[in-house]
Every structure is written in C-alpha cells, then in structure tokens.
Amino acid sequence: MNRTGLLVALGLALAIGLLFGIYPELDLKLAALFYDPATASFPLKLDPLAEFARDGAMWIAWALALPSLIAIVAKIMRPDRPMLVPGRAAVFLLVTILLSAVVLTNLTFKSYWGRPRPVMVTEFNGPWQFVPWWDPRGECGRNCSFFSGEGATAFWAYAPAALTPPQWRPLAYVAATLFGVATSLLRMAFGGHFFTDVAAAGLVSFFVIWLAYAFIYRWPSTRATNAQIEAALARWGWPGYRLWQRWRGREAGNPAPAAKRH
Numbered sequence: 001m002n003r004t005g006l007l008v009a010l011g012l013a014l015a016i017g018l019l020f021g022i023y024p025e026l027d028l029k030l031a032a033l034f035y036d037p038a039t040a041s042f043p044l045k046l047d048p049l050a051e052f053a054r055d056g057a058m059w060i061a062w063a064l065a066l067p068s069l070i071a072i073v074a075k076i077m078r079p080d081r082p083m084l085v086p087g088r089a090a091v092f093l094l095v096t097i098l099l100s101a102v103v104l105t106n107l108t109f110k111s112y113w114g115r116p117r118p119v120m121v122t123e124f125n126g127p128w129q130f131v132p133w134w135d136p137r138g139e140c141g142r143n144c145s146f147f148s149g150e151g152a153t154a155f156w157a158y159a160p161a162a163l164t165p166p167q168w169r170p171l172a173y174v175a176a177t178l179f180g181v182a183t184s185l186l187r188m189a190f191g192g193h194f195f196t197d198v199a200a201a202g203l204v205s206f207f208v209i210w211l212a213y214a215f216i217y218r219w220p221s222t223r224a225t226n227a228q229i230e231a232a233l234a235r236w237g238w239p240g241y242r243l244w245q246r247w248r249g250r251e252a253g254n255p256a257p258a259a260k261r262h
Contacts, residue, residue: 001162001213009206012199017134020196024132027194031118034189040125042118042191050186054150057183061097061153064160068093075230076237087229088216089163096159096212100205105149114138115146119191133196148193151201154183159209180205 020026036043044050071085072094083090113136120126120140128139133146157179161172184198215222 001158001210001218005206006210009203009210013203016196016199016203021132021134024130027133027196028121028123028130030195031124031188031191034191035118035124042124042189044186044189045119045191050189054183054186054190057154057179057186058150060179061101061156064157065093065097072233075233077241079234079237079241083226083230083233087226087233088224091229092163092212092216093159096205096209097153097156099212100156100208101149101153104204104208105147105152105201106143109147110144110149111142112136113144113146114140115144115197116140117145117192118188118194124191133194133200145193145197147200147204148184148187148197149201150187151180151184151193151198152205155180155202155205156209158206159212162209162213 034042034044067085068090071083071090075081075083115131115133115135115138116126116128117140118124118126120128121130122128123130131138136146138144155176157176158173161169161176164172180202184193184202187193187198188195217223
C-alpha cells in the first residue's frame with residue numbers, strides 16, 4: 001500500500017475509464033467472448049463447478065474477515081478482556097470489507113446506477129438497451145451491473161495481503177490480484193457483469209484499502225496504536241457490560257484509561 005501502487009491504480013483507472021468511455025462497444029465485445037449465440041445464453045452460468053467456485057470465492061473472502069468481526073464484537077461484549085486480534089488489524093480489515101463490498105457497491109452504486117447486466121441487454125437476448133459504464137440512466141431498477149459487488153469482495157483480499165510480513169507481501173499481493181481477477185472473470189462468464197464493472201470493483205477496493213491503511217497505519221496525524229483502539233472499543237462496550245454485570249449481581253469495575261498516542 002505505497003505510493004507506487006496508488007499511482008499504478010490511478011493510471012489504470014484513467015486509462016480504462018477513457019478507453020471504455022470513448023469506445024463503450026469494447027464492453028460488449030468482451031462480454032461476447034462468453035456468450036453462445038446458438039443457445040442465446042452464457043453457458044458457464046449453468047456449470048455447477050463454476051457456480052461452486054463463485055460461491056467459494058465469497059466464502060473465502062468473508063472467512064478472512066470473520067476473525068476481525070468476532071474480535072470486535074467480543075471486545076465490546078467483554079471489554080475487560082484483551083482482543084483476540086490486534087486492534088488496528090481488526091478495524092482495518094472489517095472497515096475495508098464493509099466499505100468496498102457492502103456500502104459502496106450494494107448500498108450505493110448498484111442501487112442508483114441503472115446499468116443493465118450483460119444478460120439483460122438486447123445484444124445478448126435481453127430486454128434492455130446497453131449503456132456505457134459512465135451512464136447511470138439505464139433501465140435496471142435495482143441490483144444493477146455497475147459495479148460488481150463480488151468483484152469488490154474478491155479484490156478486498158488486498159487488505160489481508162497488506163498485513164502480511166514484508167518479505168511475503170509481494171507474493172501476497174500477486175495472490176490477491178489473481179484471486180480478484182479469477183472471480184471477476186467468472187462474473188463476466190456468467191453474464192453478470194461487463195469488464196468495466198469488475199475493473200471498477202477492483203480499483204474501488206484498492207483505493208478504499210489504500211486510504212484506510214494510510215489512515216490507520218501510516219499518517220502520523222491519524223494513526224493509532226492497538227492499545228488505543230482496544231481502549232476505544234472497551235469504552236463503547238463498558239456501559240452495556242456494566243448493566244449486564246449488575247443484572248447478574250456482580251460489580252464490573254471501571255474501564256481502563258485510554259492509551260496515549262505514540
């Protein structure tokens with residue numbers, strides 16, 4: 001998550017945005033590679049092995065985030081105990097997957113950006129007109145094509161890769177890239193997304209992760225220690241924990257003082 005990676009991602013975003021904005025038919029040509037005119041369908045969509053691989057990719061991504069969710073919930077419920085996962089890592093992983101895979105995709109773009117999926121456009125035997133990536137005025141009403149939620153979830157693997165030991169980090173980034181690309185190709189092969197949908201998903205996930213990493217780990221004015229994050233979570237959880245302990249006839253004591261920034 002360094003400046004070089006950010007510059008590469010910005011360059012890709014600019015190049016892909018301009019190329020597919022000027023020549024939107026490229027999206028149709030790439031989608032056509034997976035379409036069978038004889039059956040008027042995307043055949044791989046009916047392949048059970050491909051469907052299993054699609055579901056498995058999502059299970060893998062969310063399984064990587066699950067320990068962080070458990071650690072944060074456990075800390076709020078039991079603020080008197082240490083976290084199961086380092087505080088910074090838990091917050092970083094959980095916040096980035098929620099932003100990239102849930103908030104920015106399903107709760108924002110996919111709900112208000114009316115771009116139809118490939119299976120729904122007239123070029124592939126669907127009822128609606130194709131629109132380029134930059135046009136939100138398509139006929140899709142909900143759960144639309146731009147941008148890919150599953151692609152964003154798969155490319156979120158950059159987040160745990162960023163926390164690996166430095167000597168393993170380049171390999172982890174390569175693995176995360178391959179994981180995101182493979183999942184995105186499956187979504188295209190199923191007729192669920194155009195190339196620009198999955199490309200935007202990968203880039204948005206990267207930008208979210210880059211900013212979150214800088215905010216939590218790199219920038220002196222905002223970075224926090226594990227102890228500070230644990231103390232903050234404990235303060236949130238302490239009122240509820242104190243009530244629970246009193247209901248059980250026990251004394252909860254007082255929360256630990258906040259750790260100093262260093």
